[in-house]
Amino acid sequence: MSKTTNINGKEISIDVDESMPLLWFLRDELELTGTKYGCGIGSCAACTVHMNGQAIRSCLTPVSSVIGKKITTIEGLSEDGSHPLQKAWLANNVPQCGYCQAGQIMGAADFLSKNPSPKEQDVEAAMSAHICRCGTYQRIKKAVLDAAAEMQEA
Amino acid sequence: MNIHKVSRREFLKATGMTAGGMIMGVTLPVSLSAEDSESAFHPDVFIHIGENGDTTLYCGRAEMGQGISTALPAAVADELEADWSRVSVLQGDGDKKYGSQATGGSRSINEFFFPMRTAGAAMREMLVKAAAKSWGVSESDCYAELHYVHNKKNKKKIGYGELADEAGKLPLPKNPVLKTREQFRYIRKPLARHDQGEVVVGKRTYGIDTKIPGLKYAAIAHVPVFGGTLKSVDKTEAMKMKGVIDVVEVKPIKNPFSSVGGVAVVADNTWVAQQALKKLKIEWDPGANKIHNSKEYLEQLVKNVESPAEEIFKRGDVDKALKAAETTHSASYTGGYLSHSPMEPNASLAWVQDGSCEIWAATQNPQEIQKVVAQFLGRKEEDIVVHSTAAGGAFGRKSKCDYVHEAAAISKAAGVPVQLSWSREEDTRTGFYHSINAQHLEAGLDKDGNINAWLQRVAFPSIGSTFNPSQDRPNARDFRGPIAHPYGIANLKLESGHAPAHTRIGWYRAVYDIFYGFAVNVFTDELAQKSGMDTVKFLNNIYDNNKDSEMSSVVNRCRGVLNLAAEKGGWGRTMQENHGLGIAVHHSYRSFLAMLVHVETNGDDVKVHRVDCAVDCGLVLNPDIATAQMEGAVVMGLSLSLREDITFKDGAVVNSNYHDYPVLRHNEMPEVHVHFVDSPESPTGLGEPGVPTFAPALINAIYAASGKRHRSIPIKPMSV
Incomplete structure (x- = not known):
């Protein structure tokens, strides 16, 4: 039997x-x-995806360790871009060039699943794993807090 | 008139697309060069209203995150009275038909604004006329609103799509009437950006993301020392690896934007290519630049500016004025090499075949790609097809196309379509760096604290050296900033110090204004202290005393942003222990900036709490995008003030990745507040002008908080 991994719901x-x-x-x-x-060294977190719901750096994770696991990428975070974080990212006009934002959103999704009602400092600490060279940090913080608030209400 | 009606045939010829409806071309005066004949037809932008009403702009400038693909269509849509949801933008391929496509110097907004508005207004008037004709009423009985022309008399309306064909046949109005500021619907409003939806679902395609059938992947190792050459390469081990297709040597060509030279591996995927690259046994000949060590080089630059240098500009008699001064002060300032380090490293897809060459790349200058690749292949520029993709950051780096030349060279040699992605390490070590620099300033003050004498000596390897290797010091062109400085000092002397280049120097967001803004503002703060005056008062005095009528607009706008930042940031208030405020003013790229920084110090540690930016960029087209540019400028400014420092040892860059070239992260992000001057002036760009004011405002704040005066940035360089 061939080895498989589940990516965004597909074997x-x-x-x-x-x-x-x-x-x-x-x-x-x-x-x-x-x-x-x-x-390529796990330093910027642009490559962040989820493995069984946990954020991982895909640049450091060999394929051997995802066999039989469930992987979610930005393409599979929601069916139609309606995840509260995706909506908050748009509402706050977060992206500039946009390149790092998939990783930022995947990192934030993992963070909120562990800390659903974070303080500002918690967001700053958690999101410091990610680099954005355009400098969208202020908006990222606001978007994460907005999404947390929406998820609390839901 | 720089707008033209475009026939369907011309549109097809220019864009390869067939279209019904109404088509307009906008040509900018600046893009008409001497080689363009009278009959040449090269619009920079096409605007098309289809028979279904969909409105599309075909635009040649690059979007790198700074929002021009939203701000400029908004100018058209506003005058056109278009429904924003029906307007879309397509980025054109690299082609002279779009005029100059070079993006940089914060020019796009400046050049496009009025022509784009005029085109929108002309189209609106033609649509109204077509509707009036069809109803048999006078034009004054009709008005346009949100993609419809309305009839005031019978309350009927017709959609733009339905009118487009007929409107397109009408003559172009001679003097289309533009809206007043109060009538704007989209301009000055925080309109959402066009391209954000696909970003948050991972669907936006950057240069590194392009896929075509049969695609192979390449990784490259560059000659570590600029000007060096490949001595030998043993590819035996690499070629044994499964999935490896070829090993290709890339040689530089005689063009400053070409590859520095390297060895590439082509493989089935990027991972195999990267692994195989490590198995190559490469010997390089470093060449003449192996003598370059940036630490010692900077020490030499300081010596070169602390002794007389080559005179570039003189007004009055500085030496005499310095002798006559009540007080004098002198200081030297330095800054290191900087790397752009956009999140998307250099990457390009090329497919070179006997009869064709097709390129995909994130680029600030697609026509430069056509030139370089045509030169390399010995073909005509128009035979090189260049598709511009979204750029994952650029900051000036992607105005060069060494990575595209390489992709073409690899594709040609391997005979397959190739996606070349540089590793982060290669991106860090094979740059077109922001100049390492040293400056020495001397000034004389009279008893009232007026500056009567100003000597500024500057040394840095110039961008000109990239084009002309014999240029070994800054030339007059490199001094345009200091010459135009708004202090209006009677006795001024500018000198250029010896600074031969040992690497490639390039444009980095805000370019020389970074170090000019730094030295001038920190020195000004020091002079204010010398004269026992508050810095804001000291600067206001300088501006008040500048009676040069030609400078009055510049002086007034500088004064405007200075006092706005001071007011909003609470200048002059009593601060807690170890807290301080610093301020700086700079104008560049026709925009005016002041920043006030609130910092807390603890020994050598600094924490920036808040930044107030005051901005005069004329009419603010989109306050949200303009604000985002300032937030980004603060991040870049803080990053280069604290730690960014490219170090050369034996001619090669020592830094490699984000651990030893640390860029600012979230935990150090200050609170940024942006305040716009309500300015009657024309809009100017903001991609670059925000950067230069941050570092000096920070350094001045640190002095206010701790009494420690830094004169070199970065203040906490990594030791590598």
């Missing part, structure tokens, strides 16, 4: 060198390019 068979980082499997093999390469 995908793994037919590559298993030491390949998930990032390049997603981008080059599956052509899911929403997950971005930024540094």
Whole structure:
């Protein structure tokens, strides 16, 4: 039986060198390019995806360790872009160039699942794993807090 | 008149698209060069209203995150009375038919604003005329509103789509009437950006994301020292790896924007290419620049500005005025090399075949790609098809196309379509860097605290050296900022110090204004202290005393932003211990900026609590996008003030990735407040002008908080 991983709800068979980082499997093999390469050393978090609901750096995660796991990328975070974070990102006009934002949103989604009613400082600390060279940090913080508030109401 | 009606045939020829409805071309006076004949037809922008009413702009300028693909269509849509939800923007391929497509210098907003509005207004008048004709009423009985022309008499309305064909046949109005500011529907409003929806679902395609059938992937290692060459490469081990297709040597060509030279691996995916690259045994010959060590080089630059240098500009007699001064003061300032380090590293897809060459890349200058690749392949520029993708940040780096030249060279050699992605390490180490720099300033004050003498010596490797390697110091062109400085000092001397280049120097967001704004504002703060005056009062005095009538507009706008920032940031209030306020004013790219920074210090640690930015960029087209540009400028300014420092050792860059070239993160983000001057002036760009004021305002605030005067940035360089 071939080895598989579940990506955004689909079973995908793994037919590559298993030491390949998930990032390049997603981008080059599956052509899911929403997950971005930024540094390759887990320093910028542009490549963040979820494995069984936890944020991971796909650039450091070999395909071997996602066998039988459930992977969610930005393309699978919601069916229609309606996740509270995606809506809050638009409402606050967060993106400038937009390149890092998929990773930011995936990181924020994991953070809110663990800390549903964060304080400002909590957001700052958690989101410091991510780099945005355009400098959208002020809006990211506001969007995460807005999304948290919406998720609390729901 | 710089707007033209465009026939369907011309539109097809220019864009490759067939269209019914109404088409307008907008040509900018600046893009008409001498080689354009009278009959040349090269609009910068096409505006099309289809028979279904959909309105599309075909635009050549690059969107890099600064929002021009929203602000400019808003200008058209406003005058056109279009429904914003029916307006979309398509980025054109690289082609002379769009006029100059170079994006930089914060020019786009400046150049496009009035022509775009005029085009929108002309189209609106033609639509109204077409509707009046069809109803058999006078035009004054009709008005346009949100994609319809309304009939005041019978209360009927006709949609723009229905009118477009007939309207397109009418003559172009000679003097279309523009709206007044009060009538604007979209301009000055925080209109949402057009391209955000696809960003949050991961669907926006950047240069690194393009896919075509049969695509292969490449990774590259560059010659570590600029000017060096490849001695030998042993590819045996690499070629044994599964999935490796080819190893290609890329040689520089005689063009400053070409590759520095390197060795690339082509493979089935980027990961294999990167792994195989590590297995190559490469020997480089570093060449003459191996003598370059940036620490020692900077020490030499300081020596070069602390002794007489080459005179560039002189007014009055500085030496005499310095001798006669009541008080004198002198100080030297330095800054290091900076790397753009956009989140998307350099990446390009190229597919070179015998009869064709197609390129996809994030670029600030698609026509430069056509030139360089045509030169490399020995083909005509028009035979190189360049598709501009979204850019994952650029900040000046993607105005060069070394990475595209490489992708083309690799595709040609390997005979396959190739997506080349630089690693972060290669991106950090193979840049077109912001200049390392040193400045020495001397000034003389009279007993009332007026500056009577000002000597400024500057040394940095100039961008000109990238084009002309024999340029070994800043030239007169590089001094335009200091020459135009609004202090209006009677005795002024500017000198240029020796600073030969040992690497490639390029445009970095705000360019030389970063270090000019830094030295001038920190020195001004020091002079204010010398004269026992508050810095805001000291600056107001300087502006008041500048009686040069030619400078009065510049002086007034500087004064305006200074006092607005001072007011909003609470200048002059009593601060807690270890807290301080600092202020700086700078104008560049025709926009005027002041920043007031509130900082807290604890030993060498600094925490920036709040920044108040006062901005005069003329009419503010979109306050939300303009505010975002200022937030970004603060982040970049703080980042380069604290830690960003590219270090050279034996000619090669030592930094490699975000751990040793640390850019600002969320935990250090201050609260940013942006205040706009309600200005009657024409709109000017904001991509660059925000950056220069931050560092000096911070340094002045640190002095106010702690008494410690920094004169070199970054203040906490990483030791690498």
